Amino acid sequence: MTDDARADFGCSPTMIHGDMSRRRLLGATAAVGASGLLLPVAARAASKPPTRPTGHMTIGFSQEPTVFNPLMPHIEVDQGVHWNLFSPLWLANEKGELVPQLAAEVPTIANGGISKDGLSWRVKLRPGVKWHDGQPFSASDVKFSFDLLNNPKFRAWSRGGYELMRDIKVESPTEITWTMAKPYAPMISILCWTFMVPEHILGKAADPNTSPFNQAPVGTGAFMWKQRVPGDHITLEANPHYFGTGPYLQEIVFKYIPDLTVMFTQFQTGAIDYIGLQGITADHYAQAKKLKDRTVVVGPAPFVESIMMNLSKPQFKDQVVREALYYGMDNKTIVEQIYYGLPKLTSSYLPTQSWAYNPHVAPHVYDPAKAKSILDAAGWKPGSGGIREKNGVRLSFQNSTTAGNHVREQAQQLLQQNWQDIGVEMKIKNMPPAVIWGDYFNMSHYDTVMVGEDFMTGPDPDVSQFFLSAAIPAKGGAGQNTMEYTNPVVDKLLQEGASTFDHTTRQKDYWKAAELIRHDLPLLAIFQYATIEGTKKNLMGYAPSVYVSTNTWNVNTWYWAT
Amino acid sequence: MIRFLLRRLAQSLLLLWLVSVIGFAVLHLAPGGPLAEFTLIPGMTTAQLKLIAHQMGLDRPLPVQYWEWFRRMLVGNWGRSYRDSQPVLDVIASHLGPTLELMVSSTIIAILLGTWVGVLGAIRRYSVFDYLATVGAMIALSIPTFWFGLVVIYIFSVELAWLPAGNLYTIGNGSFVDYAVHLISPSIVLALVTIAIWSRYLRASMLEVVNQDYIRTARAKGMPERTILFRHTIRNALLPMITIAGLQLPTLLSGALVTETVFTWPGMGRLFLDSIGYRDYPVVMGILMFSAVLVLLGNLIADLLYAAADPRIRLD
Numbered sequence: 001m002t003d004d005a006r007a008d009f010g011c012s013p014t015m016i017h018g019d020m021s022r023r024r025l026l027g028a029t030a031a032v033g034a035s036g037l038l039l040p041v042a043a044r045a046a047s048k049p050p051t052r053p054t055g056h057m058t059i060g061f062s063q064e065p066t067v068f069n070p071l072m073p074h075i076e077v078d079q080g081v082h083w084n085l086f087s088p089l090w091l092a093n094e095k096g097e098l099v100p101q102l103a104a105e106v107p108t109i110a111n112g113g114i115s116k117d118g119l120s121w122r123v124k125l126r127p128g129v130k131w132h133d134g135q136p137f138s139a140s141d142v143k144f145s146f147d148l149l150n151n152p153k154f155r156a157w158s159r160g161g162y163e164l165m166r167d168i169k170v171e172s173p174t175e176i177t178w179t180m181a182k183p184y185a186p187m188i189s190i191l192c193w194t195f196m197v198p199e200h201i202l203g204k205a206a207d208p209n210t211s212p213f214n215q216a217p218v219g220t221g222a223f224m225w226k227q228r229v230p231g232d233h234i235t236l237e238a239n240p241h242y243f244g245t246g247p248y249l250q251e252i253v254f255k256y257i258p259d260l261t262v263m264f265t266q267f268q269t270g271a272i273d274y275i276g277l278q279g280i281t282a283d284h285y286a287q288a289k290k291l292k293d294r295t296v297v298v299g300p301a302p303f304v305e306s307i308m309m310n311l312s313k314p315q316f317k318d319q320v321v322r323e324a325l326y327y328g329m330d331n332k333t334i335v336e337q338i339y340y341g342l343p344k345l346t347s348s349y350l351p352t353q354s355w356a357y358n359p360h361v362a363p364h365v366y367d368p369a370k371a372k373s374i375l376d377a378a379g380w381k382p383g384s385g386g387i388r389e390k391n392g393v394r395l396s397f398q399n400s401t402t403a404g405n406h407v408r409e410q411a412q413q414l415l416q417q418n419w420q421d422i423g424v425e426m427k428i429k430n431m432p433p434a435v436i437w438g439d440y441f442n443m444s445h446y447d448t449v450m451v452g453e454d455f456m457t458g459p460d461p462d463v464s465q466f467f468l469s470a471a472i473p474a475k476g477g478a479g480q481n482t483m484e485y486t487n488p489v490v491d492k493l494l495q496e497g498a499s500t501f502d503h504t505t506r507q508k509d510y511w512k513a514a515e516l517i518r519h520d521l522p523l524l525a526i527f528q529y530a531t532i533e534g535t536k537k538n539l540m541g542y543a544p545s546v547y548v549s550t551n552t553w554n555v556n557t558w559y560w561a562t
Numbered sequence: 563m564i565r566f567l568l569r570r571l572a573q574s575l576l577l578l579w580l581v582s583v584i585g586f587a588v589l590h591l592a593p594g595g596p597l598a599e600f601t602l603i604p605g606m607t608t609a610q611l612k613l614i615a616h617q618m619g620l621d622r623p624l625p626v627q628y629w630e631w632f633r634r635m636l637v638g639n640w641g642r643s644y645r646d647s648q649p650v651l652d653v654i655a656s657h658l659g660p661t662l663e664l665m666v667s668s669t670i671i672a673i674l675l676g677t678w679v680g681v682l683g684a685i686r687r688y689s690v691f692d693y694l695a696t697v698g699a700m701i702a703l704s705i706p707t708f709w710f711g712l713v714v715i716y717i718f719s720v721e722l723a724w725l726p727a728g729n730l731y732t733i734g735n736g737s738f739v740d741y742a743v744h745l746i747s748p749s750i751v752l753a754l755v756t757i758a759i760w761s762r763y764l765r766a767s768m769l770e771v772v773n774q775d776y777i778r779t780a781r782a783k784g785m786p787e788r789t790i791l792f793r794h795t796i797r798n799a800l801l802p803m804i805t806i807a808g809l810q811l812p813t814l815l816s817g818a819l820v821t822e823t824v825f826t827w828p829g830m831g832r833l834f835l836d837s838i839g840y841r842d843y844p845v846v847m848g849i850l851m852f853s854a855v856l857v858l859l860g861n862l863i864a865d866l867l868y869a870a871a872d873p874r875i876r877l878d
Contacts, residue, residue, distance in 0.1 A: 056733075058733060064836065066646035073603055075599070155613075155614055155617060156610070159607075215648065230648070230657065230828065231660075232729075251734070255729075255733070258823055258835075259823050262712075262727075262826060265715055265719070265720060265727050265728075269720055269726075269727040271727050271728070271729060431594075433594075433598060433839065434596070434598045435598070438601060441601070442601040473607075476608060478607035
């Protein structure tokens, strides 16, 4: 995730308990709408999408979308726009089910789309799809998109998974095949977030990094590019030739409102119809719930707030220290007092909604007495100033997070107090995002950071990039294991989990890995984030999901109830 | 006159060059960098980061980077923004319009009201009005703009629903009236401080002029008070204000960060903040050079106007 998102997620947390309750919650709000006083009950009850695109809707984002080539490095809000301009081969809906988009069906081993060894892939495409400029979409566009991601001259968003693709072949305009260098199960999920770009435009660009396409994108999505006013908003209009459901709105506007309080005010006054990323701050939640003609939804987000430790530092080499630190943290108070009781406590790095989430992993327990006793037993004795030490190593370290995030700063101060009680010294040193999330984080220069992170690979529960010993950037690895965590058994489990398509085996591997990581504690999980977002009451179709980074993934089905 | 202009031009160019060197050095030596945005992308590898750094030219020695930037800037190629890959001059131009709109309207309000308050405060010195104006100016100067802006939005947009809660215009409307209505709150909020400053300066300047011999002479020869006020007092009192106005020019175009944020106004101030946050070096350098030119230009214009307004001043 991005620096700014990391910063802002601290202000906009919450959480609810799983898919069922979320759907129930959504159902409940729809029912409230149906009995609303503003519109005749009959009209609401009979409300269904219009037969042709009608009306417009303004979406508020607190960061500005600026990258419109979906294959180039981008952040969540950019992706929020991409979902509407472009299409992936398939997507994961809010229930986690894969739904074909540009593909005619999702390939599986059962339907023969993927060979038994997981190496050969065959994807049949939906016929008759057209780009926004009227040109036909075909398998060569898919090949072009994959090739572009692997083009060394192209500034690709990510090559993870694509670099394993070999012999990409266009079998017919509606069929493409390729071979994987090794079986890689997360590929199916990675493709959920890979939007196809047009060969007939980008293929002719002298340099795809600076092509005019990047500011006047042409896709196959439900909405077409209309206008961008830099620093202010982006307007898209309905694509009359969209292959899928809808669109039901004639125009959608992504409005950039950099301050969260101001964004909330604009939601109150009705200047924006949907308050999206980073949503409503926790301190505004009570007020938001009381707003007339607004639906405020506490939805799940895939981000987990934790203290990440740099295990290469001498203070953190001993597992007992990490365990004691975890016992010493009063997470419940953090959630209840600082985050208004909205997020859900967790001891895992995976969102509870994921199929790979292990519900049996030991929950976090706040027990300072136990923390002290295990430290005593392990020989960490109080030294000068009451700070524990052993063999010349003092239990004193720095904690950093994005400067200016007041909510996180309060949590830091509470932890500082908590740990002081067990004889551990934590110094707070916060930095601007462009500083902390650069080399300082990536090259493991930190002691500890407080961060909200999505550990998954797209919607797939593969967490290899954070926990594999080969994923340590400071040691030249590809990935984000900045904690420098190494456990050969976890390595084996994660590798096996990623290389088999057998759901049961994968789940078993990931459950076991979760237990081991819970024991090793390279990170001290606090809570799973969620989003507090809201729409005008008569705006239908909003469905928050942990399988996307922004909830504008299905705007094609949104409409105004009449 | 020509000699004066040439001398000023030479000085200005030297200054601009110095600003560019210092600005470039400080910007690049400050911790962090534009790559932070990329390091967090899932699956990003160190090798890939190196490649991006290379493509962005960030792996070259700093003097080389500076020379490349400087060489291109001279021929009008100010580079491309890292954030949206648009040419820097286009990025600046697209934010200049909204800023200009806001600044012109708030300046008009500020000058009109500021002059009125200042003049009236001076000619009715120690009156109730003068005391109120003094206290009002102190309050206006000490109110945080962010808070004041939110209060204005709360009262006039949320509670009374008379005015929009910010934004340049209603998307999809864009008529003149719509633009004008959206300008009201931010212009007033922004003007408040300027009114305070302007009225205080003008009051002081007026008080100095009313005690001058020529005013006494005018009064002695029986000139009506009104004529004295308009022909002699205000005209002379406005002279030092030219310098203040000249110094105001750069702030006019470099935007009002806080007001622009509160009222979601896509102007230069916010562009600068966003670009600094992202370490969007080309845009930050562009804004820096642009502002430096404005400062120099503002000073030059003030000097020229001063000479034109006051025959005693010779520029050579």
